[in-house]
Amino acid sequence: MHxxxxxxLDIGGTKIAGALVDDRGRLLLRAQRPTLAQEDGETVMGAVEEVLGELTAxxxxxxxxxVGIGSAGPVDRSRGTVSPVNVPGWRGFPLVDRVRAVTGELPVELIGDGVAITAAEHWxxxxQGHDNALGMVVSTGVGGGLILGGELHPGPTGNAGHIGHISVDLDGDPCPCGARGCVERIASGPNIARRALAEGWRPGADGDATAAAVARAARAGDPVAIASFERAAxxxxxxxxxxxxxVEIDIAVIGGGVAKAGDVLFTPLRRALRDYATLSFVxxxxxxxxxxxxxxxxxxxxxxxxRVGPGVNGVRRQAV
Structure with missing residues (x-):
């Protein structure tokens, strides 16, 4: 029996990826198109429709x-709309309705990309095996998602766990979100590089001024680069x-480009965590x-x- x-669907500022996936998480068929994020909203939707066209055919x-959709956000799961910061042509865009127009009356679940990555890491x-977890993506921005009581907790709009916009510096720099001192304003890749440059670090001969270059400098012992990663951590x-x-999570799983710095990030992070996670239950x-x-x-x-599909023929909602 089949x-x-x-x-x-995985929708980001660079690419739109699609796949058919079985109940074990195996990707059986893939399709992909560039997002063309600076084009108008209908052009971007055209790329989504091309990906879906390959799948439906x-x-x-x-x-x-x-159908499950993980999209750059903000998303609004309750309304089925998306307003990705890096796709200016989509503001309150009715993505769920437009996807249904292609896929018929199948159930559609929309969540933010940080929540999607959290679901994958838990599954x-x-x-895996942790009933209460935080998933994080530390890259150009900082996003996240929550597993609570063994289940994905996307929240009413699909953005629950968006740790990047917790304020950790009450008098800190203004964040583009409108608040001050957000985690993202300090720990995202561009802000790690910004701080290092402001404190006197300079790129090498290749001119690379990204967080990855700062990580390489930190690994080589550059004190300014080390300090920038320690502040992010x-x-x-x-x-x-x-x-x-x-919410009593017991593990935080961190991915994204900045996490590729490895011990340059994780060693000071684990050290700093001892200073902040001080109560007995954390x-x-x-x-x-x-x-x-x-x-x-x-x-x-x-x-x-x-989670939303009919539980028939082995589709195991409890697996996620």
């Missing part, structure tokens, strides 16, 4: 029972500890690097679809 499938499509990655630790104190909190890689968004979107 098991049922779900369709997954495939032989396994009749076995698809639900198959570094948070402190901000992350404060945000993680606050989240753990609020002292066992651990941090771990994400393990799902570039497929995390698709696997997480599939996990979201499994």
């Amino acid at each position: 098991m049922d499938l779900v369709a997954a 495939s032989a396994p499509w009749p076995r698809v029972r639900a 198959q990655g570094a948070a 402190q901000a992350l630790a404060a945000g993680i500890a606050a989240t753990a104190t609020l 002292q066992g909190l651990t941090v771990a690097p994400a393990s799902m890689g570039t497929d995390a968004g698709l696997v997480g979107a599939a996990a979201a679809a499994l």
Whole structure:
């Protein structure tokens, strides 16, 4: 007997990826298009429709029972709309309705990309086996999602766990979100590089001024680069500890480009966490690097679809 499938969409500022996924999280068929994020909203939607067109035209499509979408945000799960910061042509864009126009009356679940990656890490990655977890993406921005009581907790709009906009510096720099001293304003890749440059670090001969270059300099012993990563780690630790104190998570899984710095980030982060996670019920909190890689968004979107799809022929909603 053929098991049922779900369709997954992973929508970001660079690419729109789609896949047909089985109940074990295996990607059976893929499609991808560039986002063309600076074009108008209909052009971007055209790329989504092309990806969906490849999926719906495939032989396994009749076995698809639900659609999951993980999108750059903000998203509004309750309304089915998206307003990705990095896709200016989409503001309150009715993505769920437009996807349904292609896929028919299948159930559609929309969540933010940080929530999707969290779902993937809980289902198959570094948070597997943990009933209460925080997933994080530390990259151009800082996002996240929550697993509570063994289940994905996207919240009413699909943005729950967005740790990047917890304020950890009450008098800190203004954040583009409108608040001050957000985790993202300190710990995202561009802000790690910005701080290092402001404190006197200079790129090498190749001119690379990204956080990855700062990480290489820190690994080589540059004190300014080290300090910039330590400040980022402190901000992350404060945000993680606050989240753990609020909802009693026991693990934080961190992915994204900045996490690729490895020990340059994780060593000061674990050290700083001891200073912030001080109450007895959060002292066992651990941090771990994400393990799902570039497929995390698709696997997480599939996990979201499994939550809403009919539980027949082996589609196991409890698996996510």
